[in-house]
Amino acid sequence: MSILRNKVQLIGNVGNAPEIKNLESGKKVASFSIATNEFYKNSNGEKVQNTQWHSIVAWGKTAEIVENYVGKGKEIAIEGKLTSRTYKTEDGEKRYVTEILASEILLLGGNASNGSN
Numbered sequence: 001m002s003i004l005r006n007k008v009q010l011i012g013n014v015g016n017a018p019e020i021k022n023l024e025s026g027k028k029v030a031s032f033s034i035a036t037n038e039f040y041k042n043s044n045g046e047k048v049q050n051t052q053w054h055s056i057v058a059w060g061k062t063a064e065i066v067e068n069y070v071g072k073g074k075e076i077a078i079e080g081k082l083t084s085r086t087y088k089t090e091d092g093e094k095r096y097v098t099e100i101l102a103s104e105i106l107l108l109g110g111n112a113s114n115g116s117n
Contacts, residue, residue: 006081008100010054011108012036014074020067030058030066031099034076056080058102065105077106 012034019031038050056078058066070076080102087095 007079008082009077009079010034010036010100011075011077012054014070014072014076015053017072018066018070020063027059028063028067030063030070032056032066032070034078055097055099056102057083057099058105062102062105066102069107070105075108077108078102079104 015033015035017032021029021031023029032055034054034056036052036054038052040048040050042048078100080100082098083101084096084098087097089095
């Protein structure tokens with residue numbers, strides 16, 4: 001291993017309509033969640049589904065793709081990096097957030113108008 005780097009690749013379904021913000025600086029940011037599913041058999045031989053939710057943030061051109069093509073339920077592939085941050089609520093409570101900063105998005109599911117960045 002010559003180089004170690006922070007890289008995340010996920011395929012999942014969009015859980016909510018993306019929230020798009022246009023910042024005063026002129027930059028665009030999109031935030032949404034995706035669900036990934038894992039299946040396994042328990043000790044009784046029954047199939048069990050385990051769903052994980054991931055928070056996604058996209059900036060610039062990638063955010064524009066999200067705004068124009070990504071909707072609730074859409075199957076997408078994401079490539080990006082894992083980021084963590086903290087913030088304080090209005091009540092002064094400290095919160096921790098882990099997100100995936102998307103650098104590429106691929107629309108899946110057979111839609112003819114696919115977009116990627």
